[in-house]
Amino acid sequence: MPNPSAAMLVIGDEILSGRTRDSNMYHLANELNRHGVDLKEVRVVSDDKDAIVAAVKHLSASFDVVFTSGGIGPTHDDITADSVAEAFELPIDVRDDARALLVKHWESRGVELTEARMRMARIPDGATLIENPVSIAPGFKVANVHVMAGVPAVFEAMVASVLPTITGGQPLMSQTLRIERGEGEIAGPLGALAKEYPDLSIGSYPYQQNGVFGANIVIRGTDGAQIDAAMTKLSDLFPA
Amino acid sequence: MPNPSAAMLVIGDEILSGRTRDSNMYHLANELNRHGVDLKEVRVVSDDKDAIVAAVKHLSASFDVVFTSGGIGPTHDDITADSVAEAFELPIDVRDDARALLVKHWESRGVELTEARMRMARIPDGATLIENPVSIAPGFKVANVHVMAGVPAVFEAMVASVLPTITGGQPLMSQTLRIERGEGEIAGPLGALAKEYPDLSIGSYPYQQNGVFGANIVIRGTDGAQIDAAMTKLSDLFPA
Known part of the structure; x- marks a missing residue:
């Protein structure tokens, strides 16, 4: 049986403007290779809803598994969660399970529960949460698309959470x-x-x-x- | 007037397998930014003809200028030139002007003109050559697609050859x-x-x-x- 195929979608103006040199692609490529999953395509798009929606639809239909990186924080330019919901025509709102994780984490540290912070609990209906041991705000999985953070330390922790759930083939x-x-x-x-x-x-x-x-x-x-x-x-x- | 839009296509299994960490994307992003050209999308695909043809067609139709990196050397896995020719339905063969550049360069150094080396003179009909001051074997331009080498020193030299021919907008x-x-x-x-x-x-x-x-x-x-x-x-x- 051939190894499962994978694609990655990097969301971020900071890569396209040359401000930041990508490291998540390099990390994921190595982890997938070790796990027996063949990374076949990577796309980098800007913080633009139409571009994200189109890429998610295409990659999800074309490859066995998809991983996204970036755009799930609390600021106005973080539009990945809403874009993925749109791609799968799913409702999205602050979800109780994600909110509970954040509230528990922040209350113990005396962090104020701002409306902006609550944006990080916006999860599409039916999505499975992806654990974030670094900063708690979860990623999520819809169909075959794994939506993860862009900060390398958080991205890498999420990849480690997700990989054991994916059946790999023979390591190359x-x-x-x-x-x-x-x-x-x-x-x-x-x-x-x-x-x-x-x-x-x-x-x-x-x-x-x-x-x-x-x-x-x-x-x-x-x-x-x-x-x-x-x-x-x-x-x-x-x-x- | 808005700045011209650009896309980049990176061709290479070595990036997708995690063996090599990309540097050409980072270089091009910075150069375009300085030149007033907005890099809107990057795709990385494997050494696969169908994948290259599909990406070239789509990106060429969607953005003002396109830059490719990789796959124009003399070895069996270098299929970019033929794939670009196919995308534009152009005949491709060893072209006299490209061959002349290579012959002149190699003869002066006593390098044998192998059949494999001559592959680097395969240029689609009607394409404009892109100067390669580092190792002579040229890149080429078809329509709005600039086909360049993957070796960073050569890629960077070709970018420097090409950028003055592109009308940029206001630097960001x-x-x-x-x-x-x-x-x-x-x-x-x-x-x-x-x-x-x-x-x-x-x-x-x-x-x-x-x-x-x-x-x-x-x-x-x-x-x-x-x-x-x-x-x-x-x-x-x-x-x-």
Whole structure:
């Protein structure tokens, strides 16, 4: 059985404006890879309701699981929860279970229950809450879409809450060989090797360092013995 | 007149597998921002022809300019040029002008003209070449789509070649105020401020540091005096 497929939707003007360098995509990609889930597409859209609704609909219909990052805080630009509700045509309001979590957490700390803070308890009808051990305000899951926070520490905690609920496949293994030759020299034999091992994915990632061109050749697959065999052939083709 | 809109398409399994942390998106976002072009969406897709063709078609039709990154080298997994040709239903083959650039560069260095290397001269009919001062193999432009390399040093050089050909709008300016209070406390007054300045974009980017929650409030716009005025009000609302 093939591994489940996944997509990620990053919501945030701060990424598109270049203010912030994304780290959630990198984190999720690694966690999914380890868990045997194939991340197939990532989209980054701005804090715009129409854009979020369209992306959620498309990705939810196209992939087994979807993860979103960002836009579920208390401020006016946090519109992810309402957009996801709209995408699934679900009513949304402050929900008692989410409100109870927040009230309990804040009352014990003497934090005022502002109207803005209560926005974080807005959860679409029928959604399952996602635990947030860092700052309590929960994420949620609707259909196959997991809606999570953008702050990396909170996002990462939510990913850890969610991953055990997803049935993964075989973890992808990989081996890398760094070859200090231009890709033009590597390409012919590498293409032949790729044809010889159709079950493996063989990628060539060129680099340039101190004016020297080379490539990292990454062989990926779920069968370790096959990867070993292909890697041995590759090393023989391009001795260091 | 509003600034031109842009989208970016990142092609590469190495990003989706978590092997590589993207840097081209971050670079392009900053360059476009400075140039007065609004980056509205980024998509990351795998080395899969159907996925690339579908994304190129959609983004080209939806935004003023599109930039792609990755998949134009000589190896078997480099399928971007052929995919872009397919998206625009253009013939593609080794083109004389691109071949001449490569031959001149390689002959002077005694590099063998392999069939694989010649793949880098595959350019769709009618496309304009994009200069690559780093490693010569050119990118190209078809309609509003700029096809560029994935190696960061080459990508960045190509962006520098391309940007002067794009008419930008007013550079977006921004000011940031770091407020060491939870977003729940900031949200109410901030929403009111956002309503008072409809021409400005006011974003709240929460952080957590040493267990303390706070937010960076970023006020963006093209009118510096208006940003100054809004920032003064914000500082008065939340004195340090």
